[in-house]
Amino acid sequence: MLKNRSIASSLLLPSAAWLFLFFILPMIGMVIFSFRPDMRGGPFKLGWLPSITHYQNIFTGDIYLPLLWLSVRVAFSVALFATLLAFPLAYFLVFHAGKRSSLYLTLAILPFWTSFLLRIIAWKTILGSNGLINNLLIYLGLVNEPVRILLYSRLAVVVTLVYVWLPFVALPIYASLLRINPSLLEAAAILGASPWRSFFRVTLPLSLPGVIAGFFMVFIPTVGEYITPILVGGTRGSLYGNIIELYFGDGVNWPLGAALSVVMLVGVLIMALLVSRLVDFRRLVS
Amino acid sequence: MWVNPVSEQPAAIELIDVSKRFAGQEAVQAVNLAIAQGEFFSLLGPSGCGKTTTLRMIAGFEQPSQGVIRLLGEAIHDMPPHRRNVNMVFQNYALFPHLSVFENIAFGLKARHVPQTEIRRRVVESLDMVRLPGLEDRKPAQLSGGQQQRVALARALVNRPAVLLLDEPLGALDQKLRKEMQLELKRLQREVGITFVYVTHDQEEALTMSDRIAVMNQGRVLQMAEPRQIYDYPATRFVADFIGTTNFIDGRVISIESGMATVALDGLGTACVPDQTGLVAGQAVTLAIRPERLRLAASPSLDQANHLAGVLEEIIFVGNDTQYLLRFEDGARFLIREQNRSPSAGGTGYQAGQTLYANWSPAGTNVLLE
Amino acid sequence: MQDRRSPFFATYYLIILFVLYFPLGILFLFSINDGVIFAFPLKGLTLHWYQDMFGNTELLQAARSSLLVAVASSVAATALGTTAAIALLRFQFKGKTPFVALALVPLLVPYIILGAALLILFAGLQVERSLWTVMIAHTIVSLPYALLVIMARMVGFDKHLEEAAADLGSTYGYTLRRVILPLIAPAILAAWLVAFTVSFDEFILASFLIGRRPTLPVYLLSQMRFANRFPQVVAMTVVVMLASLSLVLLAQWLQRKGTVSTQVAPAGQIARLPGFEDISFQVEGVGKSSE
Numbered sequence: 001m002l003k004n005r006s007i008a009s010s011l012l013l014p015s016a017a018w019l020f021l022f023f024i025l026p027m028i029g030m031v032i033f034s035f036r037p038d039m040r041g042g043p044f045k046l047g048w049l050p051s052i053t054h055y056q057n058i059f060t061g062d063i064y065l066p067l068l069w070l071s072v073r074v075a076f077s078v079a080l081f082a083t084l085l086a087f088p089l090a091y092f093l094v095f096h097a098g099k100r101s102s103l104y105l106t107l108a109i110l111p112f113w114t115s116f117l118l119r120i121i122a123w124k125t126i127l128g129s130n131g132l133i134n135n136l137l138i139y140l141g142l143v144n145e146p147v148r149i150l151l152y153s154r155l156a157v158v159v160t161l162v163y164v165w166l167p168f169v170a171l172p173i174y175a176s177l178l179r180i181n182p183s184l185l186e187a188a189a190i191l192g193a194s195p196w197r198s199f200f201r202v203t204l205p206l207s208l209p210g211v212i213a214g215f216f217m218v219f220i221p222t223v224g225e226y227i228t229p230i231l232v233g234g235t236r237g238s239l240y241g242n243i244i245e246l247y248f249g250d251g252v253n254w255p256l257g258a259a260l261s262v263v264m265l266v267g268v269l270i271m272a273l274l275v276s277r278l279v280d281f282r283r284l285v286s
Numbered sequence: 287m288w289v290n291p292v293s294e295q296p297a298a299i300e301l302i303d304v305s306k307r308f309a310g311q312e313a314v315q316a317v318n319l320a321i322a323q324g325e326f327f328s329l330l331g332p333s334g335c336g337k338t339t340t341l342r343m344i345a346g347f348e349q350p351s352q353g354v355i356r357l358l359g360e361a362i363h364d365m366p367p368h369r370r371n372v373n374m375v376f377q378n379y380a381l382f383p384h385l386s387v388f389e390n391i392a393f394g395l396k397a398r399h400v401p402q403t404e405i406r407r408r409v410v411e412s413l414d415m416v417r418l419p420g421l422e423d424r425k426p427a428q429l430s431g432g433q434q435q436r437v438a439l440a441r442a443l444v445n446r447p448a449v450l451l452l453d454e455p456l457g458a459l460d461q462k463l464r465k466e467m468q469l470e471l472k473r474l475q476r477e478v479g480i481t482f483v484y485v486t487h488d489q490e491e492a493l494t495m496s497d498r499i500a501v502m503n504q505g506r507v508l509q510m511a512e513p514r515q516i517y518d519y520p521a522t523r524f525v526a527d528f529i530g531t532t533n534f535i536d537g538r539v540i541s542i543e544s545g546m547a548t549v550a551l552d553g554l555g556t557a558c559v560p561d562q563t564g565l566v567a568g569q570a571v572t573l574a575i576r577p578e579r580l581r582l583a584a585s586p587s588l589d590q591a592n593h594l595a596g597v598l599e600e601i602i603f604v605g606n607d608t609q610y611l612l613r614f615e616d617g618a619r620f621l622i623r624e625q626n627r628s629p630s631a632g633g634t635g636y637q638a639g640q641t642l643y644a645n646w647s648p649a650g651t652n653v654l655l656e
Numbered sequence: 657m658q659d660r661r662s663p664f665f666a667t668y669y670l671i672i673l674f675v676l677y678f679p680l681g682i683l684f685l686f687s688i689n690d691g692v693i694f695a696f697p698l699k700g701l702t703l704h705w706y707q708d709m710f711g712n713t714e715l716l717q718a719a720r721s722s723l724l725v726a727v728a729s730s731v732a733a734t735a736l737g738t739t740a741a742i743a744l745l746r747f748q749f750k751g752k753t754p755f756v757a758l759a760l761v762p763l764l765v766p767y768i769i770l771g772a773a774l775l776i777l778f779a780g781l782q783v784e785r786s787l788w789t790v791m792i793a794h795t796i797v798s799l800p801y802a803l804l805v806i807m808a809r810m811v812g813f814d815k816h817l818e819e820a821a822a823d824l825g826s827t828y829g830y831t832l833r834r835v836i837l838p839l840i841a842p843a844i845l846a847a848w849l850v851a852f853t854v855s856f857d858e859f860i861l862a863s864f865l866i867g868r869r870p871t872l873p874v875y876l877l878s879q880m881r882f883a884n885r886f887p888q889v890v891a892m893t894v895v896v897m898l899a900s901l902s903l904v905l906l907a908q909w910l911q912r913k914g915t916v917s918t919q920v921a922p923a924g925q926i927a928r929l930p931g932f933e934d935i936s937f938q939v940e941g942v943g944k945s946s947e
Contacts, residue, residue: 004747007828011743012755015736015799019758022792026773033776089672092665104669106908111676113853113904114897117873118890121880122679125686132682167676186347187380189367191394191445198368201393205384217763224766227859227877241768248772248864258776261769272764 027265034258054259064243068264071240074154075222078161082169083215085162090173090210105174112167120231123160127151127232152234160232161222169214176210177203216275220268240264296359298323298449298481299344304353304363306339313339315505317353321449321483321498326475328484330492331502332528337485340502341451344483345374358448368397373442374451378458379434381426387413387437388422394445412440415474432463439474449481456491468494489529493517501525523654526574533577533620539569546648549573554614557592559651572654577623579650582610582636587645596620598640608634612644620644680897687891705891712888718875719892722856725787725871729794730851736795737802738844742836745810746818760800770796771864778865786867793861798851805850809843842910849903856900872896 035050058064089108093101111119126132129146137143149155180203188198226241233239240260247257299321306314314336321327329337342348344355346367355363362370373394381390391409400408413419416436426434435455442450452471456464472495475482486492492499493513500510501524509521520526523534537549537557547561549571557573565571586593596612599619603626610622622644636642690700709715740759744752762770774793778785817839821831837844859873866874872892879889 008743008747008749011739015740023796026777029777030773088668092669096665113900115857115893118893119679122682183376183380190374192368192397224768261772265769
């Protein structure tokens with residue numbers, strides 16, 4: 001380790017400055033802004049008196065918090081299903097794919113790098129009343145009428161999001177399964193553990209950091225998701241993010257939007273803090 | 287059943303005509319072994335000789351391409367590893383990082399549903415046996431290399447397997463600790479009485495610890511015998527070269543008389559050797575002579591029948607020995623080793639460049655046919 | 657690893673792969689469908705949407721804007737990530753953990769929140785929204801990925817190489833140029849590609865922070881209402897899809913190349929420093945322990 005302070009500072013300064021100016025400052029700004037009572041005078045006006053009316057609104061009303069809780073539940077189920085579906089995928093790649101495993105991984109990841117908007121739009125044609133699934137079901141005689149719940153519903157939002165995130169979640173799980181020393185599994189076997197016991201006592205616990213990382217990588221963005229609800233959620237599929245977007249767009253009530261954002265952020269950060277006990281930041285720089 | 291002729295007990299491990307092929311390469315070729323119960327048996331050889339593959343086949347991590355493996359008379363080569371009554375100490379220890387020392391050691395007992403109270407008793411007992419009392423609650427990452435090694439040992443032994451397999455377990459330890467652990471392992475094996483099958487590439491280690499050694503090279507077992515036998519009477523050139531140091535010299539048999547053969551040494555003279563294998567005149571042979579069986583002198587010795595003249599190239603002081611490099615006419619060299627019995631401030635009395643004689647007796651010569 | 661191959665996992669993989677690619681197939685069919693309404697059975701095949709696409713200046717502008725923002729933000733994120741990684745892993749100073757925590761926190765912030773916060777900031781500073789404001793936001797969200805990728809590579813290679821360079825008389829700047837950067841180059845490229853892809857397809861931050869020129873995803877959404885022009889948009893997506901596919905494959909190839917040439921050599925091997933090829937030295941083994 002070198003101790004040259006000036007070189008270290010000059011290396012660190014650009015990113016520190018960027019983060020400060022464009023991340024910390026805006027966040028603080030947003031918190032401050034959330035205490036502004038209204039938008040009179042436009043966005044740049046100074047000299048307003050802070051008030052907590054927005055927060056009162058949020059916590060005492062019965063629109064916002066239930067919607068936030070709904071979004072959390074939706075995000076949770078998306079993350080849960082995505083993780084559950086991705087785990088066998090990652091397991092296959094590490095333990096059954098042999099030499100071609102990174103090729104197979106690339107194949108599985110590629111769809112993730114295409115426009116996520118359009119993939120969702122593609123799902124509309126699959127899920128819609130006139131879409132492929134309904135056509136198939138009618139053709140097979142399983143139903144007489146198109147199944148409406150497939151599109152423009154909360155189910156559609158969950159299915160679409162699971163589809164979109166699935167390859168991405170597989171990555172950290174793959175990485176942590178890969179890191180498991182194969183002789184640990186041999187040791188478990190020779191000590192008498194059947195393949196199932198080996199999996200539950202050795203493989204799964206050791207892969208948990210990757211599984212949890214993958215879970216949160218999906219969970220957090222999804223809490224604030226608003227595009228998918230617009231495209232496939234219909235009227236019943238609105239989530240918390242849609243409300244925020246409304247107040248920053250047509251509803252022009254930035255302070256309320258800011259307050260709603262702060263509430264969501266605090267909720268997400270609390271959850272992340274609980275998880276951060278499992279990941280040690282110090283290990284990254286030791 | 288292949289019965290051990292000495293003790294009438296079934297052999298602990300038998301390998302009958304076992305071969306293993308990997309992608310067209312024969313890693314192990316037609317190996318036949320019978321390891322007796324309670325024996326400390328070593329598989330010795332250079333990297334790639336097939337010793338680890340053989341061990342892994344006994345453990346069940348590899349399937350033999352051919353042949354039969356028996357444990358106490360029962361065929362096990364088709365059994366998955368978790369059902370075989372053998373345990374293994376891995377080269378990198380393979381301790382479960384997420385479990386404590388106690389949980390690591392208890393792992394096999396829990397897998398077999400041993401009651402909790404018994405588990406506790408046996409884990410404590412095995413920690414005592416490897417001389418690591420009180421470390422139950424630590425995690426492997428908090429232990430030193432030597433301690434991890436002992437935990438790996440305890441974890442294997444606590445299950446009281448019929449056979450313990452050890453895959454170069456001392457490889458990651460420093461010299462001094464290695465030597466200590468070698469004696470420790472030997473003591474442990476005697477105390478517990480379990481059959482040990484030990485894989486190593488370190489010939490000194492194998493000689494120190496084993497009751498019997500199988501020397502392997504390129505997938506085959508070249509010689510299987512007690513350490514002393516292997517050292518004194520190596521069966522092939524490879525074994526002679528791999529175990530300790532050996533001097534080699536080629537020659538041709540001239541005549542044989544009353545159990546002794548005269549060999550012409552490639553223009554350097556003749557040597558008298560014992561005829562133990564039924565030599566015939568004209569046969570090409572290689573003589574193998576250990577450095578400690580040679581005597582360096584200014585003139586041919588009277589009580590040792592064989593001598594060769596050469597020029598002293600180097601004198602090497604190695605602490606307990608002095609080694610001499612004697613170069614012959616044809617460029618070949620002999621290494622002669624003599625013990626430093628008493629301190630000699632003035633040196634050995636020899637000088638580089640001198641013409642001296644290497645003397646040795648026929649009894650100290652091995653005759654190799656290839 | 658286990659000997660026995662179970663058909664279950666292979667089947668599972670194939671099913672997932674099918675499900676993943678199926679919508680992409682649909683998109684592709686959409687782009688060659690001779691008709692505006694996408695329904696089965698398809699009316700006919702045509703490539704005229706691709707032709708139309710090249711004539712649609714708005715669409716091309718949007719693609720160009722996305723490209724500019726992606727290039728700018730990925731270069732910035734990679735540069736910031738590289739300098740920070742080097743400082744964190746090779747220098748000693750206080751406050752490393754807080755810095756890393758700060759750099760990685762954007763991973764925990766939903767984009768809508770960051771978008772809103774930056775919107776407020778720029779409004780407050782009276783800075784007009786534009787492609788630059790989008791670029792700034794994209795850099796913030798790409799920085800954690802760049803940092804992680806580069807740190808992962810740097811942790812994997814031998815610190816002694818830099819000490820050897822210093823011992824041979826090189827200043828830190830020279831060491832940086834001739835030893836460190838060449839060895840982490842594949843990681844830098846991989847980080848850049850990740851940052852690029854994150855930015856190119858990003859919608860939320862873009863829609864909050866663009867001025868008058870939309871980026872491609874924003875433009876796509878706005879065109880959804882115009883059914884007669886929509887297939888062109890899909891055609892553009894297919895083109896972008898193919899382009900990003902090749903980029904990702906490139907990244908994979910580079911990553912693999914990086915692993916082979918920069919990994920710590922096994923014990924006993926001779927290593928050479930790029931730039932100091934006439935000197936060689938032994939690399940210590942990894943994993944030896946002594947009491």
